[in-house]
Amino acid sequence: MIDLNADLGEGFGRWQLTDDDALLTSVTSANVACGFHAGDPVTMRHVCERAVAAGVSIGAQVSYRDLAGFGRRSMDVPAADLAAEVAYQIGALEIFARAAGSAVRYVKPHGALYNRCVRDAGQAAAVVEGIRLAGGTLPVLGLPGSELHSAAAAAGLPVVNEAFADRGYRPDGTLVPRTEPGALLDDPERIIARCFAIARGEEVTAVDGTPLRLPARSLCLHGDTPGAAQLARRIRAELGGADVTLKAFA
Template identity: 60%
Template sequence: MDLNSDLGESFGIWELGDDEAMLDVVSSANVACGFHAGDPRTLLTTCEQAVERGVVIGAQVGYRDLGGFGRRFIDYESADLVADLIYQLGALDGLARAAGDGVKYVKPHGALYNTIVHHELQAAAVVEAVRRYDPDLPVLGLPGSAFLRLAADAGLTCVREAFADRGYRPDGSLVPRRDVGALLQDPDEVAARMVRLATEGQLVAIDGTVIDVAADSICVHGDSPGAVAMAHAVHDALAKAEVEITAFVGPGA
């Protein structure tokens, strides 16, 4: 099982999360690309720290929305969204190469991630951007999403993702952040949920329904309360359950 986290989201004097501590735990790093968060120096430093630890670098592309942290829907024209995403991929890949590796996968961020679960046009735009930049890059997404379906149809490698610290609806979608139950904060509870996910392929939804969730990677958000402690709890619980933690693609591959 891969363990990933959203990193590189500080901006200037504003520090968000503890990237160095998270990089000691995760196997893959979803590094911001400057559109929803992250300034060039922060992104380069994060890439350098990932390379030092052998953590795989992924591009976390998102809406052009610094003020809203990429968590507000934007009704893009497809051509604009494709161009914005290619721009972000190229920028982070350049920084990652300067750090000694390169971008090895793509994960949409925030509102874009949630939008392309059902929004066919934007999902197709993300697929097109990745295909045009590098069709060998795997993509992370929510199981059952329009995004992963279209990505598979286009021949992209699809990686199914689950979220350690997020609540789920009975249909397998995430509870919106504004709703009660969206964020889980008890490390022991979260760790137990992730062991069940990894060993049985199941999670308990917000209404108590047991749902089937197939996942190749688990995300612990770097900006969540107690994120580092939660990541350690998940890591240690998986290891105790004899679930090997390994990236789905190797650094330098």
């Protein structure tokens, strides 16, 4: 059993990056942009309504305040400010999730914030404090062994291990930065093979050939990966055909 998540709602006004409606026919969890790296009220409302109709779990994808850089530029944000901004984003999405008949079920940082919280204990603790400020004990989706998961566990929040279908890994199990070669997998067959290996608990290889085991309850396929909707359909169909159940973790 494994969850399949994707980043959705990554648009702004008339500009749309992800094919949300198509992805929602295949994924089991939707990481919805909350307005800081992408997303706006109309987009958030639409995605929440479609997610509920499709039986997909809604998660808040929180970010640094970086619309121009799509949340992929690292920033030095004071801990108190970051906690408040995380709580603000969760609260904004919660309004639309509840209006659609559901609720925000989990939290996942986006982009630079996600990567920063792998090793930066201070920023990780601020994200967790933001989740607590938002008034709940929401599960935290993130990289196994990260500072984010350590902070969440210390605060009594459930942690959910995530692995990536379409990103390159370093030998230490962290993600290859997008500015370096091997950061993105673009061969559909490699991506499908990676999904099977993770779902079965088998080894995958880092960019240098190092074997890795990626314990994961959730698989991420980026919504802006070329052909993401078609890939998601293949992943769902082929994993299901191999007796792997796709089910939301929250």
